[in-house]
Amino acid sequence: MQLETSVEGLSAQLTKLEKRVVDAEERITVTEETTAAHGKAIGFLLQRETELVERCEDLQNRARRQNLRLYQVPEGSKGRDMVTFIKKLLPTVLTDLPLKEDDIRIDRAHRALMPKPKENDPPRSIVIRFADYTVKEQILQQAWKQRTVKMGERQIYFDNDYSPELQRKRAQVRYVVKQLKQKSIKAKCLCPARLRMSVGSEEITFQTVMDAVPVLQDLNMQFRKRNTKYQEEEKP
Template sequence: MSQLVTELTRQRASIKEDISALIQESMGPLQTSVNALTETLASFQSRLCATETLAGDNFSALSEAEKTIKILKEQNAMLMDRVDDLENRSRRANIRILNVPENSEKGQSTVKFVSEMLMEVMGQEVFEKPPELERAHRSLGPKPQEGRPPRPLVICFHRFQEKEKALRWARQNEAKYKGSTLRIYPDISADLARKRATFKNVKQLLYQKNVRFQLLHPARLRVHHNDETFLFNTPEEAQQFYDQRIAARE
């Protein structure tokens, strides 16, 4: 019995040694993998920290760029408004005349021709003598083909007051020249023309209701209704007024 116990003890010790050796043998590759994974994880953590730092820096830079862009957009809009205002101020003494047939000048100076034409069309009701003009020319562009509308005439008056007289007369009278009905307008920039054109629809509605209105410089609509005067800076404001105060009460 004593020998059996001794043998079992020896066998148990041997088995423990074998199992320990097997475990150690198996743990080696696993430990190597764990070590490699740990190194990879540490590398990822380091790169993630660097990325977060870079993203934070980029976010700050992006925020600053957005602020700068906003400021630049505001400044650009302000400068564009100033340029447009200066352009229109430089045209304050100008008018445009549409529908004057091509070649009406017949070789003579355009300034002389237009001055005499205005005197003929408007008469002494507006001018005591042919108005003095600084410049007069057809709008830039190729000569239109037969059957196409003639190029507009752009005229610069020497005296601003005479230009205003001509425009007032044109708003109240029909201008005829050699069978053509002339259209006389202020000479304004393309941007301002687009802004003024936005009031077209509401102006048509007011005209249909016999409501008096004027389109003021640069692009504001003045409406006279029920002995009151209203001023609108945008077509949306004017349309809302029309819907609530005119159309809704019919």
């Protein structure tokens, strides 16, 4: 009688354990399905985030198309009005510029929005927004064609006004180009932030620096995979 009672007790406990195991398996199945669904949702959201970031980046650079950056102009050169200063400066330093002062319509011009540098630090760049995109392009192309543009004894530089992210990418490409040239390998940074370099007897264009990593590693180059810190006042 006592043995039967013990067996019945064990049977009841086993039944409870089986039920708990079944419940646990069901919960695990639900959790796995939920986790898989969440994984798909996260993957989709990450993809959408990447697409939206790229769109915002593109829109930001499109909004800057009428802007131009001027580097290495000494602090305190503008006088009272930056716009008037720039309109007088451009025809002076760009000797073959086919534009008169009245043709250069500028909406606004100002120093880069950052603290004023110390005495021996590089001056802040000047951001210039032109009323006409074609005028901006004429000025930029003339500056690049002239190559050496001097304000007095000081060389100044012209470039597009890129977004911070694109500036970072271009700085990374320039870092690689500098290393390649030290190895006597032809290379240059293409717009917006592509790398063109000589590989054997041909020239190859890489859309990003990361695409060029296998080739750079074959050249025993110390490539920094982390983002190259962009210095706003770095000479283009």
